Amino acid sequence: MSHRIVARLCVVLAASAISSVLPASAASAAEAPSDVVARLYSDFSSEVVVEKPDQRSMRTVPPKAWKKYFTKEVVRLRARVWDCEEVNGVCMIEVSPIWYSADPGCVTVRIQAGSVESVVIATLQYPVDAVGSGKAQLEYRLIRVGRHWKIDDIAYPDGSTLRQWLIEGAEE
16 A cells, blocks of 8 residues: 555544544534524524415424424424324414414514523514514523433413413314
8 A cells, every 4th residue: 555545544544533432413512502493493484484385384394393303292292283183174273383473474583592591582573564563582491302402392472382282282
């Protein structure tokens, strides 16, 4: 083997050894609760800017899509509502759980850490000409699951929570 090939092989082996000791993703190891909420809004932002019949939204994606963001208990409750809706049509309140609106077009969101590490505040700003214009603050309550943060509930301005919506929807 030439000296150059051996040197490259050593670099590759050293990189492999280092990467096997480090966590799969250094970014995910240091993920903050607000990162989870920001990713949720980013992944579903098309709900408020793109209008099409087969729109992907928190209400229309299967429960397994919720696993990326929510705790097992919330996903289990969503699965019960999903099953109810397969049989009965609409079982849960027809409001987007992350936009707090049945028609969230043109809503903007500001995400910030809450007063404790496990709370994230999403401040929604609705268009001035909308029926429900103004602001709403949603309180995301997260828990650590292993190295990751998961959303365990969302508290809404009217005093209701996502878990309440799901429990009531599953009982339909």
